Each structure stands twice: as structure tokens, then as C-alpha cells.
Amino acid sequence: MCLAIPAQVTEIDAAGRGKIDYLGTKVKVDFSLLENVRPGDWVIVHAGFAITRLDEEEARETLNLLREIVEAQGE
Amino acid sequence: MPGPMKELRDGSVTRALLGRIKGKTSRLDRPVRIMEVCGTHTMTIHRYGLKIQLEEAGVDMVSGPGCPVCITPNEVHEACLDLVTQRENFILASFGDMTRVPTRKGSLQTAVPARSSLIRIVYSPEEALALALAHPDKEVVFFGAGFETTIPAIAVTVRRAAREGVANFSTLTAMWLIPPALRAILLAGETVISGFLYPGHVSAIIGLEPYRFIAEEFGVAGAVAGFEPNDILLGISAVLDQITEGRPGVKLEYGRVVNPCGNPLARAVMEEMLEPRDAFWRGLGRIPRSGLALKEAYRAYDARAKHGLRVDEGSGDLPGCRCGEVLRGLISPPQCPLFGKRCGPDSPFGPCMVSFEGACFIHHKYNRRKRSG
Numbered sequence: 001m002c003l004a005i006p007a008q009v010t011e012i013d014a015a016g017r018g019k020i021d022y023l024g025t026k027v028k029v030d031f032s033l034l035e036n037v038r039p040g041d042w043v044i045v046h047a048g049f050a051i052t053r054l055d056e057e058e059a060r061e062t063l064n065l066l067r068e069i070v071e072a073q074g075e
Numbered sequence: 076m077p078g079p080m081k082e083l084r085d086g087s088v089t090r091a092l093l094g095r096i097k098g099k100t101s102r103l104d105r106p107v108r109i110m111e112v113c114g115t116h117t118m119t120i121h122r123y124g125l126k127i128q129l130e131e132a133g134v135d136m137v138s139g140p141g142c143p144v145c146i147t148p149n150e151v152h153e154a155c156l157d158l159v160t161q162r163e164n165f166i167l168a169s170f171g172d173m174t175r176v177p178t179r180k181g182s183l184q185t186a187v188p189a190r191s192s193l194i195r196i197v198y199s200p201e202e203a204l205a206l207a208l209a210h211p212d213k214e215v216v217f218f219g220a221g222f223e224t225t226i227p228a229i230a231v232t233v234r235r236a237a238r239e240g241v242a243n244f245s246t247l248t249a250m251w252l253i254p255p256a257l258r259a260i261l262l263a264g265e266t267v268i269s270g271f272l273y274p275g276h277v278s279a280i281i282g283l284e285p286y287r288f289i290a291e292e293f294g295v296a297g298a299v300a301g302f303e304p305n306d307i308l309l310g311i312s313a314v315l316d317q318i319t320e321g322r323p324g325v326k327l328e329y330g331r332v333v334n335p336c337g338n339p340l341a342r343a344v345m346e347e348m349l350e351p352r353d354a355f356w357r358g359l360g361r362i363p364r365s366g367l368a369l370k371e372a373y374r375a376y377d378a379r380a381k382h383g384l385r386v387d388e389g390s391g392d393l394p395g396c397r398c399g400e401v402l403r404g405l406i407s408p409p410q411c412p413l414f415g416k417r418c419g420p421d422s423p424f425g426p427c428m429v430s431f432e433g434a435c436f437i438h439h440k441y442n443r444r445k446r447s448g
Contacts, residue, residue, distance in 0.1 A: 002115040002224065002275065002276045004303060030199070030201055032231055032340075033227055033228075033340050033344070034338070035340065044276060044332055046276060047198065047199050047200065047225045048228060049227065049228040049231070051224065051228075051280060051341065052276075052279040054331055054332060055334075058331040059080065061330070062083075062306075063080060066082045066305060069088065069092060069095065070085075070088050070091045072091070073094060
């Protein structure tokens with residue numbers, strides 16, 4: 001089952017293990033599939049591993065696109 | 076900012092996108108059938124009532140093979156059952172939903188383990204490795220089933236076991252690759268597909284390139300989409316644009332999560348430890364190079380080799396179960412005579428009713444509720 005909602009990194013140790021905050025719940029996660037993860041980063045977690053990091057610029061672009069679509073419809 | 080983004084579920088955006096989609100299909104002279112490959116996409120499509128709204132907008136959505144519980148054939152489950160019911164001093168660690176799949180030999184949930192053996196549910200392969208460290212007197216076998224999303228986690232865990240010399244850990248793998256399965260579906264030609272909605276998190280690992288052949292060899296459109304309702308509509312809209320322009324491609328509509336090149340570390344660990352092999356899928360049968368197995372150097376961690384497990388290919392589904400046809404898109408779940416009668420979420424008869432991502436479970440959960448008002 002894929003978890004659609006991203007989680008925020010709260011702690012990470014030198015071995016690449018740490019925790020995320022997933023909708024308010026702290027969960028243990030392995031970060032060894034990602035480079036340079038820092039607390040505060042948003043990640044997608046699958047089977048106990050962070051598999052990808054969120055790109056905030058891309059997220060913003062999608063939001064802008066959605067807003068434009070609604071506005072275009074209203075015209 | 077990224078957290079939950081409410082615009083992705085906003086109803087006014089959904090209506091605007093559906094309006095656009097309807098405009099696009101009305102200009103096409105043929106029906107549009109799009110396969111959502113991933114079970115979590117199926118879940119979103121039904122949960123938000125998009126299936127019917129898309130039909131009204133001219134798009135017929137059909138579910139694909141993207142549910143690991145559903146496509147892992149019974150013989151693999153039976154090998155796990157044989158292990159834990161016949162051998163003493165084993166721990167079989169499995170993802171929870173896998174334990175509920177019924178076979179001729181029962182399910183892991185109902186199985187009575189052999190003396191001093193146990194079945195443990197885990198959320199991550201790492202938890203299975205932790206069990207091995209905590210129980211040095213027992214053999215721990217992890218039932219490692221999943222797609223490209225899960226495979227790197229399994230590979231990293233085996234690599235860690237090897238590096239740390241954990242001798243009582245191995246994995247019975249059922250590792251499935253999505254692109255070869257899509258090729259098999261297209262080659263079979265049993266169902267006409269005008270486009271694919273590619274899975275979001277499989278793509279986060281493999282990137283876009285592995286789907287390119289679908290556009291180039293088969294001329295079929297496709298887009299990678301996220302899991303929120305408006306993500307899915309953006310993906311469908313991109314597929315329709317490709318069909319309209321006669322230019323099939325692989326469009327990325329989930330850029331906030333998917334890098335076009337995938338996850339390089341995950342791909343590297345898969346390359347390092349695993350090799351392709353032909354694999355037998357429920358419903359789809361044998362597909363060339365559609366599975367992965369541990370390389371020779373890691374054979375000591377392969378439960379098949381280490382414990383001499385036999386996986387009797389082709390022993391098959393329970394008689395009467397039509398999950399295979401559901402997985403190939405030949406029938407929709409309510410067309411199965413067992414659906415909602417002998418087979419329901421409380422006592423599933425087939426795997427597609429077991430998994431939260433299974434088409435039968437999803438139809439049962441959302442479409443029945445709608446009918447009963």
C-alpha cells in the first residue's frame with residue numbers, strides 16, 4: 001500500500017536511521033536510500049524506508065497549475 | 076508547505092479538471108480506456124467517486140496488476156506455509172496483508188506453526204532482521220514480496236545482514252517488476268488500452284525511462300501520477316493530450332515526488348545485489364525477466380536455496396476464484412459469482428479481496444456503500 005501523504009524528518013543519526021513525523025505520529029525510518037537527509041525535509045516512506053524526498057519547487061508548480069485551471073474554468 | 080496539500084483534494088479543482096477531460100474526450104472519435112497500474116490509484120479513484128465521473132467524462136478506467144498481494148501466486152504463499160507448519164524453530168516474518176491470502180493449505184493467519192516456530196507480522200524488512208538478531212537460536216525467514224517500491228528495502232536489509240554476518244536470516248523473495256508486466260498485458264492484447272497511469276512510487280525508484288518502450292514500440296500513451304484525486308486527473312489529462320496529438324510519451328505529473336531518473340541509490344543497490352529472472356504472476360502467468368532474485372554471492376540469504384524450499388509453480392488459485400481474470404482486466408469484480416457472497420473482506424476467498432489495494436476489496440468497500448445509499 002503506498003502512503004500518499006509525505007512525512008517530515010525529525011531526527012537522523014550517523015548510520016542513516018532516524019524518525020519521521022507522519023500526521024503527528026513518530027515512526028522509525030531508515031534513510032540509507034537517500035543522500036544528505038536533514039531534519040525538516042519531507043520524504044515519502046515505504047516499508048520502513050524513506051524512498052524519495054519532496055521537491056518543494058515542483059510541489060509549488062503543481063499547486064499553481066491547479067489554481068490556474070480553476071481560474072480558467074471560472075472565466 | 077508540502078505536507079498534505081489541500082488543493083490536491085479540492086472539489087472545485089476536481090470539477091474543473093473533469094470539465095477539461097470531458098472537453099478532450101469529446102473531440103476524440105474513439106472510446107478511451109486507461110489502465111491505472113497501481114492499486115493505490117484504484118483506491119483513490121473509487122474513494123473519491125472518480126470512476127463514475129470519469130465514465131461520464133468519456134474515460135473508462137480499468138485496474139492493473141499493481142497489487143503485490145494479488146499477483147503473488149498461491150504457490151509462494153504455500154511455500155511459506157510449508158516452512159512454518161512443518162519445520163521447528165523458525166520465525167516467518169511477513170507483511171500483514173500477505174498473511175490473509177487463502178490457499179489450498181489455508182492462510183498464514185490460520186496456520187498452526189510447528190513446535191517452537193512462529194509467524195510474526197512486520198512493517199519493514201528491517202524488523203525481520205531485528206527479529207533474527209533478537210532470536211539467535213531461531214532461523215528467521217522474511218517473506219519479501221513487493222514491487223520496485225519495496226525491493227530496495229529488501230536488498231538493503233539483506234546487504235546489512237551479510238555485512239553484519241547475521242547467519243540466521245534469509246528471505247523468501249517474490250520481487251516483481253512493473254514494466255515487463257505491462258509489456259505482457261500489451262502483448263496479450265486481451266483488453267484494449269489507450270493509455271497508462273503509471274504508478275507513483277514505483278516510478279520514484281525506477282524513473283521514466285523503463286516505460287519508454289510502451290510509447291515507442293506499442294504507441295500507447297502514459298503519465299506518472301500521484302495519489303490524490305486531482306493528481307490522478309492531471310495524469311489522465313496528460314494521457315488524453317498525447318492521444319489527441321498522436322504523440323504517445325511518458326509524461327511526469329508527480330514531479331514533487333518522482334525524479335525523472337528515479338532514485339539512484341535505490342537503483343544501485345538493486346543492480347548490485349539482484350538479477351532478473353522469469354517470474355510467474357497470478358493471472359498473467361510466466362513473464363520473461365519480470366522478477367528479481369538475489370545474485371549468487373548472496374545465495375546464503377535466499378531462503379529457497381538455504382532451506383531447500385520448493386515453490387510449485389502452477390499449483391494455482393482456489394477453484395472458483397476469478398482473481399486472475401480481474402487482474403487481467405477481463406472482468407470487473409462484481410462479475411465474479413463469489414463477489415459479496417462467498418467472498419468478502421471478512422472472509423476473503425481470493426487475494427484481490429484481501430488487500431486494501433485489491434480491486435475486489437475496493438469495489439466492495441466503496442461501490443456497495445454507494446448502492447445502499
